[in-house]
Amino acid sequence: MAYNNVPIGTSNPGCIVILVDQSWSMSEPYGDGTKAERASLAVNHVLEELVLACRRGDDIRERCHVTVIGYGEKVNCIIDGIISEIPSYLLEVKDTKKKISDGAGGLVEVNIKMPIWLEPLANGNTPMHEAFQRASEFVDEWITDRPDVFPPIVINITDGAATHPDLTADFARKIMNISSSDGNALVFNLHIANSGNKVILPHNNSQFTGEPLAEYLFHISSPLPSPLYIAADKSGLPIEQGARCFGYNIDESQMIQLLQFGSLDVTQIRVLPNPTE
Amino acid sequence: MLHKYEFYQTLLNDIMLNLTFNRYITHKEGETIDDCQDAMHENVMLGRFAIADGATRSFFPKIWADLLVNHFCDNSIFSFKEKNWIEWLQPIQQEWYEKAEEKVKDRNLFYLTNSFNTREPAAATFIGIEIDIKTEKWQAMIIGDSCLFHKTNSGFSSYLIEKSVDFDSFPEAFASYADKNYYPPTFISGAIHSDDILVLTTDAIAKWILDHNESGNVGTCLDRLCELDSNEKFCQFVNQARSEKVRLVNDDVTLMLISIEELNCDEKNKSRHDISSATHNSENINSSTNVLETIIWGLIAGVTGVWILRWVFYFIQDLLLTLFKTN
Numbered sequence: 001m002a003y004n005n006v007p008i009g010t011s012n013p014g015c016i017v018i019l020v021d022q023s024w025s026m027s028e029p030y031g032d033g034t035k036a037e038r039a040s041l042a043v044n045h046v047l048e049e050l051v052l053a054c055r056r057g058d059d060i061r062e063r064c065h066v067t068v069i070g071y072g073e074k075v076n077c078i079i080d081g082i083i084s085e086i087p088s089y090l091l092e093v094k095d096t097k098k099k100i101s102d103g104a105g106g107l108v109e110v111n112i113k114m115p116i117w118l119e120p121l122a123n124g125n126t127p128m129h130e131a132f133q134r135a136s137e138f139v140d141e142w143i144t145d146r147p148d149v150f151p152p153i154v155i156n157i158t159d160g161a162a163t164h165p166d167l168t169a170d171f172a173r174k175i176m177n178i179s180s181s182d183g184n185a186l187v188f189n190l191h192i193a194n195s196g197n198k199v200i201l202p203h204n205n206s207q208f209t210g211e212p213l214a215e216y217l218f219h220i221s222s223p224l225p226s227p228l229y230i231a232a233d234k235s236g237l238p239i240e241q242g243a244r245c246f247g248y249n250i251d252e253s254q255m256i257q258l259l260q261f262g263s264l265d266v267t268q269i270r271v272l273p274n275p276t277e
Numbered sequence: 278m279l280h281k282y283e284f285y286q287t288l289l290n291d292i293m294l295n296l297t298f299n300r301y302i303t304h305k306e307g308e309t310i311d312d313c314q315d316a317m318h319e320n321v322m323l324g325r326f327a328i329a330d331g332a333t334r335s336f337f338p339k340i341w342a343d344l345l346v347n348h349f350c351d352n353s354i355f356s357f358k359e360k361n362w363i364e365w366l367q368p369i370q371q372e373w374y375e376k377a378e379e380k381v382k383d384r385n386l387f388y389l390t391n392s393f394n395t396r397e398p399a400a401a402t403f404i405g406i407e408i409d410i411k412t413e414k415w416q417a418m419i420i421g422d423s424c425l426f427h428k429t430n431s432g433f434s435s436y437l438i439e440k441s442v443d444f445d446s447f448p449e450a451f452a453s454y455a456d457k458n459y460y461p462p463t464f465i466s467g468a469i470h471s472d473d474i475l476v477l478t479t480d481a482i483a484k485w486i487l488d489h490n491e492s493g494n495v496g497t498c499l500d501r502l503c504e505l506d507s508n509e510k511f512c513q514f515v516n517q518a519r520s521e522k523v524r525l526v527n528d529d530v531t532l533m534l535i536s537i538e539e540l541n542c543d544e545k546n547k548s549r550h551d552i553s554s555a556t557h558n559s560e561n562i563n564s565s566t567n568v569l570e571t572i573i574w575g576l577i578a579g580v581t582g583v584w585i586l587r588w589v590f591y592f593i594q595d596l597l598l599t600l601f602k603t604n
Binding site: 008009010011012048051052053055056057058060061087093098100101103104110111112113114115234 | 305306307308309311312314333334337339340380381384385386387388389390391392394395396445454455456457
């Protein structure tokens with residue numbers, strides 16, 4: 001179970017399944033907006049990062065397959081396709097402004113295009129178990145067709161209040177037990193919570209004791225496999241042995257960072273070092 | 278892809294050195310050669326060789342890597358004496374910008390427009406080396422984790438990274454915007470001797486070589502590389518090394534091997550014969566140079582001869598005129 005025998009690439013695309021909570025509880029305030037806004041923003045940023053990670057020159061290389069499943073009033077497959085097809089799922093591209101360095105010590109405002117695949121939605125119960133069930137079926141099918149690939153990664157973004165927590169846990173563990181010759185499928189849980197510490201890749205629940213939803217999600221998250229542990233350590237994340245694929249109330253940049261190294265071979269996630277940062 | 282050239286130089290002390298180079302490239306496992314962001318180039322007439330490793334997540338890294346190696350090898354603007362790397366980069370930074378703009382404009386794609394508008398650079402590690410056989414010296418400019426190795430009869434040197442644990446995911450690099458070049462390159466130099474081997478390679482094989490060096494097997498490992506004689510065999514080697522105990526990291530891989538040997542007597546005589554009989558061998562670059570030199574010297578000798586004959590003619594003419602006037 002090496003998680004590195006078959007690197008993700010155009011010959012062996014990776015598989016990312018994103019589950020996003022769209023239940024009523026996501027309408028609760030979070031920062032200046034709502035949890036639903038926070039979740040949709042995270043999904044949009046993650047998809048954008050995945051597209052950029054698969055960019056070669058002016059093309060999008062087919063390095064991974066992406067599925068996005070929303071769960072709330074209904075369980076809905078929002079996106080399902082190879083990464084090069086993902087731009088075709090765009091709802092809109094918003095024009096916005098961003099200030100950047102002008103290269104001469106000043107700032108200059110430039111035009112930015114913000115891709116929107118997912119709008120905030122908060123309605124109905126939290127059928128997280130159905131979402132995990134759909135994901136497990138998809139993961140099973142993926143590995144049946146490709147028994148030797150890097151195993152699929154399932155990322156669940158939620159406030160944690162599942163309608164059927166036991167069933168959800170069963171399906172999450174079912175996913176974790178599906179394996180290719182390269183390793184078991186991985187389940188990441190990203191918990192959007194209003195209070196408490198920001199915790200990334202914890203090795204126990206000591207930093208969010210008294211938070212039953214967080215403890216619950218921690219226990220249905222995969223142990224971080226060794227190659228990802230090394231990658232996380234190299235990228236500067238505070239991490240200890242026994243870490244799990246769990247982020248609690250983490251901020252935007254941490255969420256992207258977590259998903260970046262979790263979603264693709266870390267050798268493909270290279271950025272220019274900036275000593276000023 | 279294999280490129281092999283041999284060329285010969287006549288030294289002042291009449292020793293001839295044979296400089297041979299082989300170069301190889303292949304892609305990450307799971308990718309294709311079209312995805313490879315490495316570049317390499319050489320100019321044997323100038324004795325310049327270069328490799329670059331484009332950072333996959335930067336913006337149009339392959340264009341930048343190609344510009345770097347071609348500019349170093351084919352353009353004499355760069356001077357090791359002046360170390361004018363900032364000025365040297367400027368024309369290709371402009372060229373990269375124009376090529377990127379051409380690809381981005383009118384496309385209206387967020388994944389291109391945002392990177393272009395926010396001045397996201399291309400980045401590439403780089404090694405450029407210039408070998409002067411006449412002075413028996415080499416000079417190199419290096420940035421990042423692409424490594425230069427120099428094996429001599431007396432030892433093994435590694436530039437710039439010396440230990441395999443020092444490789445990380447964030448190497449220093451040349452950037453395609455001037456204000457984003459946060460790190461200067463390092464300049465080094467050395468001497469060459471017969472039987473030396475210079476190795477230019479990107480990080481994956483560099484780490485693999487250092488791993489072997491640390492276990493005392495660098496000689497065996499370099500012998501293995503020197504035995505390769507085609508890109509097909511190189512790809513087979515890479516695939517095998519990726520599953521060995523000392524494991525070659527999965528990445529694009531570029532390797533350039535430059536071997537320096539003293540010619541034996543027969544080869545010296547053959548080379549002299551080739552030059553004196555003005556035969557041309559497409560793989561014998563320096564023979565071509567010597568033929569050119571012979572032609573130039575011939576022209577100079579011819580012009581000088583004509584000038585002397587003309588001077589003698591005028592002298593005799595003046596002498597005769599003087600004699601006739603006297604008579």
